[in-house]
Amino acid sequence: MSFFAITRATLEKDIRLEWRSKDAVNAMLFFALLVVVIFSFAFDPTAEESRRIAGGLIWVAFLFAAVVALNQTWARELRNQVLDAYRVSPAPANPLFLAKALGNFIFVAILEALMTPLFIVFFKLRALGETWDLLPIALLGTWALVVNGTFFAAMSLRTRSREIMLPLLLFPISVPALLGMVNATSAVLSGEYSPRVWIALLLAYDVVFTIACLYLFETVLEAE
């Protein structure tokens, strides 16, 4: 099978599984909803304050919610030794990683699409900058979270208390990406400065770590 055939097969399987169980998406959605509600109680901001803090709140909520989905990524493959079967099969490792990362990207993107309106309602948001700039920020930011998240979830498979391990590995490395997302979003919301440099930073982060993940995933898969 070609690279893309394997990627597509794995991705289709994951989406079908998720469509039937809806475990990850439901858990993420409810979690993010709770975060939004709690934040809105905790801060109860005016429209002006919201514009300043919303960028940070939104991405922190998405980051925490994404961890919920990311933790599920490989857990499913451990049951019935699916991962071992994959390891002994002649299929290369990278399509598997790419399919998992794309699957997570889709789940987190769905979450973002559903939660953003809620954020707008709860935080009385109205962007003063170019609203359409939010689209590349969201796409690049989400990929930045899931590409490393998927990779670190694979790394933490054979550790004790796996579910705690993932955020401990993911958050420190994600600091520059998080700064990028938050500041770019705040830039668009407040319209005070241009988000361009931050989008460039996110792009650089995505490129660097996508290459690193693809380069090193086989090592991790074989090691685990």
Place this chain on the structure above:
Amino acid sequence: MKRGISILAVVTALLLSFALYEALIGAPTERTMGDVQRIFYYHVPSAWTAFLLFLINFIASIVYLIRRNPKTDILALVSAEVGVVFCTVVIVTGPIWARPVWGIWWAAGDIRLTTTLVLWLIYISYLVLRRFSTSGQTPVIAAVLAIFGALDVPLVYFSIWFFRTQHPSPVIGGGGSLDPRMAHVLLINWAAFLCLAWLVSWTRYRLEVVKREVEEAQALESLLEGSR
């Protein structure tokens, strides 16, 4: 080997005491900051030593992934541990100096301090991963994480650089020349700190080698017990 460590220990003790004397009494007092500036002789050499150790960790991790030699893995582990200790010194002494000089403990927009903090966090997570990993493949996974951490450093640096342009932070005399006498004391301190780092790493390295030998022997013993 043991003799080497003792000699290094003596040299380190002598150098450290001389460096302490030079930093506290020998070096001239800074005109505007006063005596508080002397913390600089601990802050800066610790930072350089920590960065050097992290660099060793990065190189050892790459070499480990290529050669799979357990010795390089031990080197990576030891350099990360000792590096975190020196990095902690940097992070603690930074605010102590910043408080009287800037008037605040911490400036999120300061590139060096914040980059060091993120680096510290990354290496703590590296050590946590090593501690929590249960499989025999810990070295491989840890080496991969070390490479990710190293790739992150320039990104962290530039992200804080951009951050600073929007969030004003105290102006730090980046330019300006260092009094040759101060530079001299700084270098003596660095030499002393390097010796200390070397001594600690060496001892820790030997400890880890022995620990692994003992673990292997115990595993072998229990295997033999089982087969009896």
